[in-house]
Amino acid sequence: MSPRRRPNPSLAADDRAFLESYRPDDYERPSVAVDVVLLTVSEGALRTLLIRRTEQPARGAWSLPGGFVGMAESLDVAAARVLETKAGLKRIFLEQLYTFGHVKRDPRMRVISVAYYALVDEAIVRGAALASSDANRVVADVRVAWDGIVGGPVQAVGPNRSPLPLAFDHEEILATAVRRIRGKLDYTPIGFQLLPKRFTLRRLQEVHETILGRAVNKDAFRRRMLASGQLHATGTLEDEVGHRPAELYEFRERAAI
Amino acid sequence: MSPRRRPNPSLAADDRAFLESYRPDDYERPSVAVDVVLLTVSEGALRTLLIRRTEQPARGAWSLPGGFVGMAESLDVAAARVLETKAGLKRIFLEQLYTFGHVKRDPRMRVISVAYYALVDEAIVRGAALASSDANRVVADVRVAWDGIVGGPVQAVGPNRSPLPLAFDHEEILATAVRRIRGKLDYTPIGFQLLPKRFTLRRLQEVHETILGRAVNKDAFRRRMLASGQLHATGTLEDEVGHRPAELYEFRERAAI
DNA sequence: ATAATAGTGTCTCTCAGACACTATACC
DNA sequence: GGTATAGTGTCTGAGAGACACTATTAT
Structure with missing residues (x-):
């Protein structure tokens, strides 16, 4: 039943001696x-x-x-x-x-x-x-x-x-x-995680608005995002949108487990 | 060994029937x-x-x-x-x-x-x-x-x-x-918890500086704290300080468990 | 040309930082 | 009066909001 029977070699000698006698099953556990x-x-x-x-x-x-x-x-x-x-x-x-x-x-x-x-x-x-x-x-x-x-x-x-x-x-x-x-x-670039690798600032703003449940100022949002240094302009544009296409951006790093 | 043997009367009948047969000890637990x-x-x-x-x-x-x-x-x-x-x-x-x-x-x-x-x-x-x-x-x-x-x-x-x-x-x-x-x-009045019921703004600022590990601007700190509405001026002053005494403030509410 | 959205320039308002100044206690 | 800190008034700079304007694509 004990999860780790093998003694850990990095433990001190008396730690190992203690482990021999310890009985984890003596206590009820959730x-x-x-x-x-x-x-x-x-x-x-x-x-x-x-x-x-x-x-x-x-x-x-x-x-x-x-x-x-x-x-x-x-x-x-x-x-x-x-x-x-x-x-x-x-x-x-x-x-x-x-x-x-x-x-x-x-x-x-x-x-x-x-x-x-x-x-x-x-x-x-x-x-x-x-x-x-x-x-x-x-x-x-x-x-x-x-x-x-x-x-x-x-x-x-x-x-x-x-x-x-x-x-x-x-x-x-x-x-x-x-x-x-x-x-x-409000203080971390968490919204990127909800978008594909490449996205427009408009899409990023929509994600923020959806999460916050309110509209955010377009100009200030663009300025703040670009000033954060977290975004990287790809130089390519979206297409097939029926109006002037926006530039696609990437997030500089993408955390994952 | 089972933590709760007594059936919960708010449970549906089939929930109770399930509880009878459930065996929590079948699984090893941390x-x-x-x-x-x-x-x-x-x-x-x-x-x-x-x-x-x-x-x-x-x-x-x-x-x-x-x-x-x-x-x-x-x-x-x-x-x-x-x-x-x-x-x-x-x-x-x-x-x-x-x-x-x-x-x-x-x-x-x-x-x-x-x-x-x-x-x-x-x-x-x-x-x-x-x-x-x-x-x-x-x-x-x-x-x-x-x-x-x-x-x-x-x-x-x-x-x-x-x-x-x-x-x-x-x-x-x-x-x-x-x-x-x-x-x-940065966004909650957590510093009050580290002070007695009544305190001066100077003491509160010292607490903030100690936690943050850096000096903070005195004027802006006072303005921000007073504008937050979380402080209540008691009208009484500290005494026996050897210089002009500061007013004592209280925190409006004090969370505790 | 028209529609629709992308993107920029600029003004204002708010707030934090900085600094100077006055106020008030003890000595 | 001297000293030390409390507390205030004001200027400045950074950044957000607002708004007008230009740019670019599809139809």
Whole structure:
């Protein structure tokens, strides 16, 4: 049962002696899970991947993709694994969000959930396995009822405009993710993660407006983005747009796990 | 062994039926701990409470106060309990920081640590039980070797100016806490938590300067603080200062767990 | 030519930084 | 009065918002 029986050679001798006698099973332990809020911007709406629960508890309700943390994988790796197995997505921007640990948040047993959020271009979402017509998966609209980063309730809405009930405390997790990215947007170039490699400033501005839930000033936005030094003009223009084409930009570096 | 045997009456009938058959012990689980970075500002230095480990592993190294999460307590409650039992402090500002889950961060076994940070007035630290001359407790200086919120290494230094080696990944946790409060200071009134109920603007500015590790503009600081609406002038002045006394202010509300 | 959006130049307003000045306590 | 800090008034520079204007492509 012990996760690491092999003594670590870098430990001091008395550390090793201690390990021999230590009995981890003497203490009752909670389960630890990761839940991932996969966010994308599509058609001017903030959207997230939800999976319908087919088993108890909360069968039929919608939940964030998640899974239990393996004994030999770090939290980051567990979150990336969940993203790959449940959404078919690899090498996506992924950051830890918050850890939810209320005693009764899962009726089965004590489950502590380390929540992550991921940002991904909508085109990748469409191309991934989750695009297959699976009635138990949906990329739901996220309706946010508050301004700025004050926080508050959110609602997931399905393609047919019907509200989707969320299992456990997943509405709180989703709301926390929205609050976090709204706050991060003010001082980090997080919006790039939601766009393809090349994009126009107009598209980037639309992403910001969608996340923030309000219009932003076009001139100031352009100036601020270009002054940040994070953007690289490619010299090429978009095409087939029916009006004057805009220049395509790239983000200088692209974080991924 | 199961944490909650009593059926929850609010559950649907099939949820209850599921609970009867669910066997949480089928899966191996990690241990979950909380570690608390207790920060205070004293004599122009950022300081934190450290406890010397008297048992293996890492006996003799210094560690953040911490403890395992009980099966019937939430993470917030566990952190507050640690603060009370290990530092004798109650009703202190306490917020979740980050969750550390590298597989080998603890050589004994898989331990996932949910880190919290707490901010407290130095006078309370001095009055608490931890002031008792315990050679295994120290309020150490935190030396920060980087500017702004870029992050980097930190070092804990004892009263005799000797560096204190930290156990496990506690240096990383401490550095994460410093990074977090530096960032929060830019847009939230977090500095109040490190001062007594009544304080002068000068003291508040000193706290900000200590946390940020740099001087801040006096005029702009006063204007910004007074304009924030978070401060309430008491009308009384400090006394016995040997020069013109400053007005005492209060923070409008004081968060605590 | 017309429509539609890309992109720029400029003015103003707000706010932070800098600095000088006055105010008020203890000695 | 001397000294030290509290607190204010004002100038300046940086950056966001607003708005007008030019540029460029498809139809």
